[in-house]
Amino acid sequence: MTETTLPVSLALLNFAGTLARRDPDWFRPEGEMLGHFGRSQRTEGAIIFRLADHAVRVWGASMLELKDRKFDADMLRELSPIVDRESSVVAEAALAAFDCSMISHAKDCLASAAGEVGTSEFVGSQAAYAAIALANSYHDIRKHEVYESAAALLAELRSDEELLQ
Secondary structure, eight states: OOOOOSSBOHHHHHHHHHHHHHOHHHHHHHHHHHHHHOBOSSOHHHHHHHHHHHIIIIIIHHHHHHTTOHHHHHHHHTSOOOOSHHHHHHHHHHHTTOOOGGGHHHHHHHHHHHSSSSOHHHHHHHHHHHHHHHHHTSOHHHHHHHHHHHHHHHHHHHSSSOOOO
């Protein structure tokens, strides 16, 4: 992956766009706002690693827990935050032990963040698909909570404030 010099993150555009295609009522306004005003003070790399971290340690862990794999879910939640290439490689090694398709989007997102393969656009779309897969596993209220967490992540990454983690 190469660092982008665009004022708008390609990872965020694809994250918002993929979510907007899946649930337009929730995400189309966010996606449109991002396209017009979505400048971020974070580097593309920081955005990519934050998306991968959330896809793995939040949505991937929740998916495993939903499928009665609490031990595995707890293992993902206890991983160190994914903040750079080194921490993403460590997390990728931990995920290699999981032979399941239920967290494939989180694994693909992480693999792109950890290596030279994939693009920031791919990371953004795979993070969105991780959220969508989890949301599709729930009914009304819980589905709503997953989409709220995706919207909160999008808002966090669009903001100029430093990450709190």
